[in-house]
Amino acid sequence: MDNNKFLKTILNGLFYENxxxxxxxxxxxxxxxxxxFFNAIGMGLSTTIVLIxxxxxxxxxxxxxxxxxxxxxYIVIVASLxxxxxxxxxxxxxSLYKSLGIYIPLIVVNCIILGRAExxxxxxxxxxxxxxxxxxxxxxxxxxxxxAILREFIGNGSIFNIILIPNDYQIKIFSxxxxxxxVLGIIIAILNYKxxxxxxxxxxxxxxxxxxxxxxRITKGDE
Amino acid sequence: xxxxxxxxxxxLVSNVVLSRFLGICPFLGVxxxxxxxxxxxxxxxxxxxxxxxxxxxxNTFLLKEDxxxxxxxxxxxxxxxxxxxxxxxxxxxxxxxxxxxxxxxxLGVYLPLITTNCAVLGVALTVVDDNLYxxxxxxxxxxxxxxxxxxxxxxLMASIREKIEYNDxxxxxxxxxxVLIIACLMSMAFYGFSGLKIGG
Amino acid sequence: xxNNLLVIKDAxxxxxxxxxxxxxxxxxxxxxxxxxxxxxINALNNSYRQVINDYSSSDDITRKVLDESITNSKVKLIxxxxxxxxxxxxxxxxxxxxxxxxxGNIDVLTGFxxxxxxxxxxxxxxxxxxxxIGMGITSNEFKNxxxxxxxxxxxxVDTLTGATISSTxxxxxxxxxxxxxxxxxxxx
Numbered sequence: 001m002d003n004n005k006f007l008k009t010i011l012n013g014l015f016y017e018n019x020x021x022x023x024x025x026x027x028x029x030x031x032x033x034x035x036x037f038f039n040a041i042g043m044g045l046s047t048t049i050v051l052i053x054x055x056x057x058x059x060x061x062x063x064x065x066x067x068x069x070x071x072x073x074y075i076v077i078v079a080s081l082x083x084x085x086x087x088x089x090x091x092x093x094x095s096l097y098k099s100l101g102i103y104i105p106l107i108v109v110n111c112i113i114l115g116r117a118e119x120x121x122x123x124x125x126x127x128x129x130x131x132x133x134x135x136x137x138x139x140x141x142x143x144x145x146x147x148a149i150l151r152e153f154i155g156n157g158s159i160f161n162i163i164l165i166p167n168d169y170q171i172k173i174f175s176x177x178x179x180x181x182x183v184l185g186i187i188i189a190i191l192n193y194k195x196x197x198x199x200x201x202x203x204x205x206x207x208x209x210x211x212x213x214x215x216x217r218i219t220k221g222d223e
Numbered sequence: 224x225x226x227x228x229x230x231x232x233x234x235l236v237s238n239v240v241l242s243r244f245l246g247i248c249p250f251l252g253v254x255x256x257x258x259x260x261x262x263x264x265x266x267x268x269x270x271x272x273x274x275x276x277x278x279x280x281x282n283t284f285l286l287k288e289d290x291x292x293x294x295x296x297x298x299x300x301x302x303x304x305x306x307x308x309x310x311x312x313x314x315x316x317x318x319x320x321x322x323x324x325x326x327x328x329x330l331g332v333y334l335p336l337i338t339t340n341c342a343v344l345g346v347a348l349t350v351v352d353d354n355l356y357x358x359x360x361x362x363x364x365x366x367x368x369x370x371x372x373x374x375x376x377x378x379l380m381a382s383i384r385e386k387i388e389y390n391d392x393x394x395x396x397x398x399x400x401x402v403l404i405i406a407c408l409m410s411m412a413f414y415g416f417s418g419l420k421i422g423g
Numbered sequence: 424x425x426n427n428l429l430v431i432k433d434a435x436x437x438x439x440x441x442x443x444x445x446x447x448x449x450x451x452x453x454x455x456x457x458x459x460x461x462x463x464i465n466a467l468n469n470s471y472r473q474v475i476n477d478y479s480s481s482d483d484i485t486r487k488v489l490d491e492s493i494t495n496s497k498v499k500l501i502x503x504x505x506x507x508x509x510x511x512x513x514x515x516x517x518x519x520x521x522x523x524x525x526x527g528n529i530d531v532l533t534g535f536x537x538x539x540x541x542x543x544x545x546x547x548x549x550x551x552x553x554x555x556i557g558m559g560i561t562s563n564e565f566k567n568x569x570x571x572x573x574x575x576x577x578x579x580v581d582t583l584t585g586a587t588i589s590s591t592x593x594x595x596x597x598x599x600x601x602x603x604x605x606x607x608x609x610x611x
Contacts, residue, residue: 024399027247028341061440066433073440075309079302080444084451087298091458094466101549102348105301109339111248177242178410185396185403193395237551298452417553 006131013135020143020184021191025111029103030144031180037160040148041141042096046089047107048137050081054113055133057081058121065122074117075108082108112136147183155179226364233368236417239342240376241410246342250377251402253333260381263333264374268367270337271346274311275366278304278347279359297351304347312338342373379409467547474534474543475515477508488607498522498599501530503607515542516607518600525588527551529560531596533569535604540573544597557589565590574601 019025026047033043057077058065065073086104090097097104107113116136121129152158155174157165173179237243240250246267253263281303286296316334319327327334337343346369350362383405392401471478481504488503502519515536521528529550534542544566552558559565560583568580577598582590 024251025248027251028244031247032244064436065440066436069433069437072306072309073437075305076302076437076441076444079305080448083298083301083448086301087451087455087459091455091462094462102345105348106245106341106345108301108305109341109344111339114339173411176414177244178407178414180244181403181407181410185400185407188403189393189395189400192398192400299448302448 005128009128009131010135010138013132013137014139014142017136018139018143019112019136020140021188023112023115025115026140028106029110030147031177031184033100033103034144034148034151034180034183035175036099036152036156037145037148039096039099040144042089042093043100043103043107044137044141044144046085046100046104047110047112048134048141050078050085050107051113051116051137051140052130052133053081054078054117055121055129056126058117059124059126059129062122070122074114078113078117079108112140147180147187150183151175151179226360229361229364230368230371233365234372234375235413238372238376238413238416239346239369240373241406241413243345245345246340246373249333249336249340250373250380250406251399253336254377254380254402255384257378257381257385258329259333260377261374262329264377266333266337267340267342267373268370270308270312270315270334270340271343271366271370271373272363273315274304274308274343275346275350275362276359277311278307279350279362281307282351283359300348300351301344305344308343308347309338342369346370376409380405383409470532470545470547471504471506471517471534473545474517474532475506475536476542477514478506478517478534479509480511481506481517484607487610488603490606493599493602493606495595495599498596500599500603503603505607505611506534513537516604518603519547520596520600520603522592522596522599524550524592525552525557525586529589529592529596531593531600533597533600535600537608538573539601539604539608540571541569541597541601544569544593552586552589557586559583559586560589560593565593569597572597574598574605577601 013019017023020027020030029043029047033039054074054077058074061073082105085107086097089100089104116132120132124132149159151174153164154171155176157163157167157170174183233239239245240247249263249267254260282297282300284290285292286299286303288295290296312334316327319334346366350356350365356362356365380402384402387401387405396404468478471481483502484505485500485503489500499521500518501521502517504517505513506515506517508514515534517532517534519530519532521530523529527550528548529552530546530548532545532547534544536542546561550558550561552560565583569577572580577594580594580597582594
């Protein structure tokens with residue numbers, strides 16, 4: 001039974017509650033680093049590592065961290081992990097550090113990490129938390145890699161910096177800012193069409209219920 | 224003159240949301256009604272300006288090598304800045320609740336959400352680059368410009384969304400996809416500002 | 424009284440967590456300090472090698488070459504290096520100057536040989552020029568158009584169509600670098 005939940009949690013993160021296409025969390029890095037496939041994979045894997053470790057640590061400490069100080073604790077844990085990852089990348093993969101730039105420290109405020117910490121890791125045991133971190137992280141990585149492949153191929157005519165389409169046939173707009181919004185919007189529209197969801201015109205995954213939004217609960221602290 | 228150019232370029236030319244992709248989550252989430260968008264925009268201006276002031280000084284006097292501690296602690300920027308921002312937001316909320324009740328009531332819900340707004344941390348980390356922002360006045364102008372740019376973008380988006388509320392949007396696009404398409408068009412429109420170049 | 428104890432207990436736990444994480448962070452910082460410095464030096468040396476092929480080592484002569492008569496209001500000198508090859512012979516100079524381009528600052532790294540001819544230019548730091556237009560200054564054709572030029576024929580370098588400001592800025596930066604190096608060779 002435990003194995004089942006483990007697998008289900010992973011699949012949940014990968015498909016049913018994919019953080020980018022379904023939950024729509026962590027939009028900032030999604031749009032910014034998907035200019036090239038290399039950047040997207042680098043960002044995705046870094047986020048996955050931070051997510052797994054933070055889920056693990058928060059799950060281990062869930063009985064110890066008092067409720068009143070849980071937000072500062074989560075922030076301190078995630079921020080330290082991100083700084084550790086940042087230092088390691090700066091030391092051993094300097095090219096990735098240069099291309100991701102400011103978006104590595106911004107992993108701290110990536111809604112996915114704090115969101116999963118609050119809604120999953122603080123309520124489940126270690127093994128399942130690791131599964132959730134892994135599933136969400138890899139789901140995120142797959143999603144942004146997909147967007148990155150499309151943007152890099154159509155906009156720059158290349159994959160991994162190997163130019164495949166000559167300059168004249170590249171649609172540059174996809175490599176620029178508007179292209180990011182466009183690709184993401186179209187992909188979500190396609191997924192909506194396939195799921196045949198009857199989505200009302202203003203519905204978001206939180207139903208616009210800001211007072212009960214999990215992010216609001218996180219940042220408000222108590223209760 | 225330099226300050227004017229810096230302000231305009233950070234607000235319009237490289238707009239924080241449409242060009243630098245910071246602050247997308249609230250931009251997509253809170254922009255359905257213009258009243259709430261205005262509230263969020265003003266709260267963001269408030270928070271970004273104050274937090275840039277505080278974090279810049281902390282960086283100059285505590286974290287850099289010629290600060291009080293004498294050693295290079297800039298690797299702690301991420302942690303220190305995010306904690307400062309979180310505390311600052313709490314303080315601002317308490318302050319507003321006590322002294323400016325009206326503002327608190329209209330902003331109330333959105334203030335805590337600003338902690339996880341990439342724009343705040345993003346601006347704080349960008350302005351501590353010595354080469355580009357030699358002193359604190361540049362940093363403050365940049366932060367003010369950025370937050371005003373956010374305000375402009377989110378209010379524009381809200382007005383557009385209110386206008387299309389009764390339009391016949393294809394089922395697949397209802398909800399977020401149409402917002403993203405609108406953002407794409409806005410971003411293209413803002414590219415027009417690249418022609419702005421004032422002074423030297 | 425009980426409330427106070429609870430608050431102290433909460434604060435204490437937070438303090439312990441922060442301390443442990445702080446130690447972990449310092450530990451990581453210590454082990455990554457060396458590799459980071461090495462990576463930065465390697466990146467710098469790589470860019471130097473791109474402008475002067477036989478680059479091996481250099482001396483920083485920035486202080487010596489800064490002369491009142493050749494200061495320029497638009498271009499700022501960041502670094503001037505006297506370059507040696509593997510046999511410790513002087514083979515040329517490298518300058519790093521900063522000029523305001525179209526979207527932001529442009530850092531131009533220029534290499535010169537001993538006859539004050541340009542051996543190559545590079546852009547070691549991030550550029551914020553317009554993608555596809557101003558960013559054309561990073562194209563090999565534009566960069567190579569500077570190679571072999573000196574003070575007498577620097578004006579003949581073509582600017583890029585549609586990217587006048589960006590490419591003129593690079594030209595101005597390189598002209599300034601030529602003056603700096605002329606001064607450097609005279610001083611030597």
